[in-house]
Amino acid sequence: MALLSGPALAGPEAIYEEYCAVCHGADRLGRTGPALIPETLKRMRGPRLADVISNGRAATQMPAFAETLDADEITALAEFVKVPLAEIPQWGVDEITASRSLNTDYRPAEKPVFEADPLNVFLVVETGDHHVSVLDGDRFEVMDRFATPFAVHGGPKFTPDGRYVFIMSRDGWVQKYDLWSLAEVGRIRAGLNSRNIAISKDGRHLAVANYLPRTLTILSADDLSVERIFTVKAKDGTASRVSAVYQAPQRDSFILALKDAPEIWEIATDPDADPVYEGYVHSHEKGMIEALASSEGLFALRRIEVGEPIDDFFFTPDYRNLIGAARDGERGVVVNLNVGREIAELPLPGLPHLGSGISWFRGDRRVMATPHLREGRLSVIDIENWEVVNTIETLGPGFFLRSHENADHVWADVFFGPNRDALHVIDKQSLEIVKTLRPVPGATVAHVEFDRYGRYALVSVWEDDGAVIVYDAKTLEEVTRLPMRKPSGKYNVWNKISFSDGTSH
Known part of the structure; x- marks a missing residue:
């Protein structure tokens, strides 16, 4: 392939369209390759990104362009993909649904296809070449090794019986895998840049925390269809990224950490939930419960106001209290989820x-x-x-x-x-x-x-x-x-x- 330089290309945008768009998407949001946007590339700083463009990436389909593009073009291309998108793209029900792909060869096994204890199995996430190894926890033997979406992030989540596991990538892909059958069930892209996932107590609902767009996507754990999308905005209208979502089993709910707003969200995963759940204290004190109109039942939303945005939660085993990291990085804030307010601060x-x-x-x-x-x-x-x-x-x-x-x-x-x-x-x-x-x-x-x-x-x-x-x-x-x-x-x-x-x- 001939070296392109000077007037042959109008700039890095044209280089990207010529060589990158087919795998990474014309909108830089990813296709067979990962999204090339700052939110995804934040860990590839300085010369590393240019090095990947020049030399490719081992164990992936990313080719080397050192003999196709000159050094200046590679530098310009690396800078181009670091520029934020001009606007947050639409990624709603239609786009998510269109991304869903189910494995037509998948057949659920009636019992595990292996002799190992299915509850003493490990999943080992190997980010070096984007695979997961399924490890027998008694014999320490690998029973299967399967490819994952690019850059798995956050821990996998298992259904309550331990049979199915869900794995999420930074690009928002959610993969469902059957541990009994040792086979992928399917995958779907629930966001464009995502943080982690949580599964409901009953194993029926999967929540995906997104940075881009600023949403929480709830999927059916059964068939990966979209059940609900929450646009994440504070009471004052401030849009917020979701730092993380957690399962609170004793509460039968999801707990959300909001990155950009001084609120914690709780979303009911019990279809019989009341806006003020059992055990909560009724009060008009600021920071207590806000029951939204028509928010009873499944996915009812409750907001807890806090003094400043906090995230990176730790929960007590009864899930009554959480400790969140304060923005200054010098203290922890304890929030009682029953009464819905801060109760302590820790140095x-x-x-x-x-x-x-x-x-x-x-x-x-x-x-x-x-x-x-x-x-x-x-x-x-x-x-x-x-x-x-x-x-x-x-x-x-x-x-x-x-x-x-x-x-x-x-x-x-x-x-x-x-x-x-x-x-x-x-x-x-x-x-x-x-x-x-x-x-x-x-x-x-x-x-x-x-x-x-x-x-x-x-x-x-x-x-x-x-x-x-x-x-x-x-x-x-x-x-x-x-x-x-x-x-x-x-x-x-x-x-x-x-x-x-x-x-x-």
């Missing part, structure tokens, strides 16, 4: 990562702990009196915490900085670091997940040429390691559907 400097927080019993008191994204510490909080009872100094800022109700330790990674190869193992009672593991010197290790019994802890070597390392949770000795392509996360069916202690939800 949590260093940008707490509350979404990775976990809780356990320390003696007869339940505590929770959270890592911090800017400081090498873990904060331990008594969730009965909302006091910080301990601060554990670590070798650097961390991203994930994990434990299990049958395990003696909390496992904490050091995700950022020069000690990213370190993993702290912390006694749940003394809160002392009993061992620091360095499974692969110099390689990032992160995201521990336990098997359903708490006997084994699985650790990710977060590198393209990475691995899942299995440890004995009591002896802390390595049992085996399985080669994987940047295994960013591992998700055990039982731990997720049972809301196991020590697993973030």
